[in-house]
Amino acid sequence: MSVSTSFVVSVIGLGSMGMGAAKSSVSAGLTTYGFDLNPNALAAFKEHGGIAATTLSEATKEADAILLMLVNSAQCDEVLFGKNGIANSLKANAVIILGSTTSASYAKTLNEKLQAIGLRMIDAPVSGGAAKANTGELSVMASGSDDAFADCKPLFDAISAKLYRVSDSVGGGASVKMINQLLAGVHIAAAAEAMALGIKAGLDPEMVYEIISNSAGSSWMFQNRVPHILAGDYTPKSMVDIFVKDLGIVLEAGKEFKFPLPISASAHQQFLSASAAGFGQEDDSAVIKVYPGITLPAAK
Amino acid sequence: MSVSTSFVVSVIGLGSMGMGAAKSSVSAGLTTYGFDLNPNALAAFKEHGGIAATTLSEATKEADAILLMLVNSAQCDEVLFGKNGIANSLKANAVIILGSTTSASYAKTLNEKLQAIGLRMIDAPVSGGAAKANTGELSVMASGSDDAFADCKPLFDAISAKLYRVSDSVGGGASVKMINQLLAGVHIAAAAEAMALGIKAGLDPEMVYEIISNSAGSSWMFQNRVPHILAGDYTPKSMVDIFVKDLGIVLEAGKEFKFPLPISASAHQQFLSASAAGFGQEDDSAVIKVYPGITLPAAK
Structure with a gap:
């Protein structure tokens, strides 16, 4: 279903799960930036109608929600706080959505670091495999504040068949x-x-x-x-x-x-x-x- | 479905699985003897229309198929070859169906012992739990000769939703x-x-x-x-x-x-x-x- 909205999404990491989620976001009519170090993934995303960004900054500076679909917590830290890290150049009130599978303790620590610089976070690991990612039917196990969920509703609607609100405090989804x-x-x-x-x-x-x-x-x-x-x-x-x-x-x-x-x-x-x-x-x-x-x- | 048949079944061991199979056999119109050391189980079986035998001999001497639904191989040995063991007093051409979960090596050894005294055997462990046993919808994983399966078709039709013929030689079902x-x-x-x-x-x-x-x-x-x-x-x-x-x-x-x-x-x-x-x-x-x-x- 294509809808008109000004909500801007950024998906960082276009592996099988990230690509599926990013494509689903495009298909739902959301303005969607994608970023990956793999040029083939970027090209495939562009072909699907997504905005293939060539830098992390370009991919995220306009985004209302930044979905991290990376392999592990080290990559998440690099994207947020590394040499070209984006944490300090995002829109005010942007929401970081941690879609990667990490430990609950990592998710909680990350939330504290992001809160300290005025950003909100939802930890939202997914299940369902590449097939469900492609059709926008992931199961999402998420935790975070009501206002963050309310703001990110267009994205969760686009990528998930089931959104489980595990708890109000970050870490529940990861658990x-x-x-x-x-x-x-x-x-x-x-x-x-x-x-x-x-x-x-x-x-x-x-x-x-x-x-x-x-x-x-x-x-x-x-x-x-x-x-x-x-x-x-x-x-x-x-x-x-x-x-x-x-x-x-x-x-x-x-x-x-x-x-x-x-x-x-x-x-x-x-x-x-x-x-x-x-x-x-x-x-x-x-x-x-x-x-x-x-x-x-x-x-x- | 009730059918008219002269096929006689004996179920030894009226625990949750054996009781379900025995009742399904009765419900299918087969003459069905049951035996268990627990008098309550026997009474429940009788109430369902089964023939509650008071000795192993009475339960099995007329049977075309003897279904063993016992806890372990030691109980099977006792029923067949123990003090009141039935192995040597069955009808010629009777088929022993080993419904208990045993090792494949036990099933093979038992088959050799029964063959030596002119009896046929099918090893036929079941899956599905008490609920499926009660409704005659067990999954049966069975192995044995074509003629033994042909002769026991009325019983397998009565108790199983799926009969998997694993192999022609005893032991495959147990594996x-x-x-x-x-x-x-x-x-x-x-x-x-x-x-x-x-x-x-x-x-x-x-x-x-x-x-x-x-x-x-x-x-x-x-x-x-x-x-x-x-x-x-x-x-x-x-x-x-x-x-x-x-x-x-x-x-x-x-x-x-x-x-x-x-x-x-x-x-x-x-x-x-x-x-x-x-x-x-x-x-x-x-x-x-x-x-x-x-x-x-x-x-x-």
């Missing part, structure tokens, strides 16, 4: 996303372990997938990732190293809270093993490659 | 069920770990359940078991000790194959911890009780 990532990571690693054992036991992996998908052992991740294994296609939709990071955030929270997380720790070790073996940039389903002595389905 | 139980067990333990961390992080558990159920972190088990935690109701639908056993079968297979299963092993330790702490006979969602220092939702 819920962390719980989701704990489960998502364990489920991918468990799907890999299960398929590996099935292959070792001599079962037909296609049949195992079909039966489990219709049984109590199924999960969203099992149904989504096992087809990559069956096709022998480890082209990254989401990479092994993302779960090295995200389960790392989970385990850091465990240390901060002094709380045991043995199953998460076990799954994290499997992603670390996959990364150490050279599969860090492959699809996260490549975690199955750490199980030795089996022959995986070949690429088709 | 697939093992893969399902690996995932089911890990997913229950992961659901517990995730909800425990959410509570520790100060999140509202009802909200976490709602958001995760609609996100990529969801699983069949997360959606099915977390409501027990939210209700503070650990009345056993399926007990902690069932997963002590079933993940134990998974890990035994790992030892037999010399194959590493670190995530399954981690989940098994959590069920063992729960059992050691005295929760073995509670609902398997009680595995969350091993996470210390949090306050779980109270019973409603």
Whole structure:
């Protein structure tokens, strides 16, 4: 639905999730700037009708909402406070929306730093994958003040099918996303372990997938990732190293809270093993490659 | 659907799954004997129109198919070869259907013993829970000979919505069920770990359940078991000790194959911890009780 509005959006980071959100913002009729270091991503965004900015400053100086869709908190810090950092050159009353998956403690600290210079922030990690990002149907787990949410309504309407208001104080969104990532990571690693054992036991992996998908052992991740294994296609939709990071955030929270997380720790070790073996940039389903002595389905 | 048939069924073990299957067999018009050591179960079965046998011999001597829905392989051995064992007093050409979850190696050994005395066997573990058992809509993962399946078609039609013929040789059904139980067990333990961390992080558990159920972190088990935690109701639908056993079968297979299963092993330790702490006979969602220092939702 295209609407007329003067609301200006800036999306920093045009990876698969950021690109989808940025395109959805354009499709909703919002003036949308995009920025990425990758020129191909910028060109693709421009082709979709977005404003491809060549500097961070150009991308953000007119923006009412700046959506950060970056890989990790270090990149967020660089964009906001680094050499060409934008934090001190934004419009008064602009809202920073932290769409990246970070720890709750990072989100809270960032909020304090932004508040100190008169900026508002919403932490708003997303779920749903590139497909849902492209259609503007992300699930967003967000926390922040009522006025910030009210001001950013056009953007959330554009990118999300479900906007969960987790709490009024920044950090709640990151906490819920962390719980989701704990489960998502364990489920991918468990799907890999299960398929590996099935292959070792001599079962037909296609049949195992079909039966489990219709049984109590199924999960969203099992149904989504096992087809990559069956096709022998480890082209990254989401990479092994993302779960090295995200389960790392989970385990850091465990240390901060002094709380045991043995199953998460076990799954994290499997992603670390996959990364150490050279599969860090492959699809996260490549975690199955750490199980030795089996022959995986070949690429088709 | 009630049909007229001379096919005679015997169901040994009228727990939640066996009772459901036995009732479905009655409802389908099959002459159905039931046996259990629990007189209340027998009475309930009789009320539903089943023939409540008072001895194993009475329950099985006329049966064309004997469905074993027992807790473990030791009980199966006792029923077949123990003091009042039935193996040597069945009708010629009767088919033993092993509906219990056992190891594939047990199923294969049992098949050899039964073949030696002229009996046929299908290993047919089930999935779907008590609700699906009651409505005759179980998923059955079965392996055995064509003639045995042909002869037992009336029973499988009565109890299952999906009958997966895994292979022609006994053991395949048990192997697939093992893969399902690996995932089911890990997913229950992961659901517990995730909800425990959410509570520790100060999140509202009802909200976490709602958001995760609609996100990529969801699983069949997360959606099915977390409501027990939210209700503070650990009345056993399926007990902690069932997963002590079933993940134990998974890990035994790992030892037999010399194959590493670190995530399954981690989940098994959590069920063992729960059992050691005295929760073995509670609902398997009680595995969350091993996470210390949090306050779980109270019973409603």
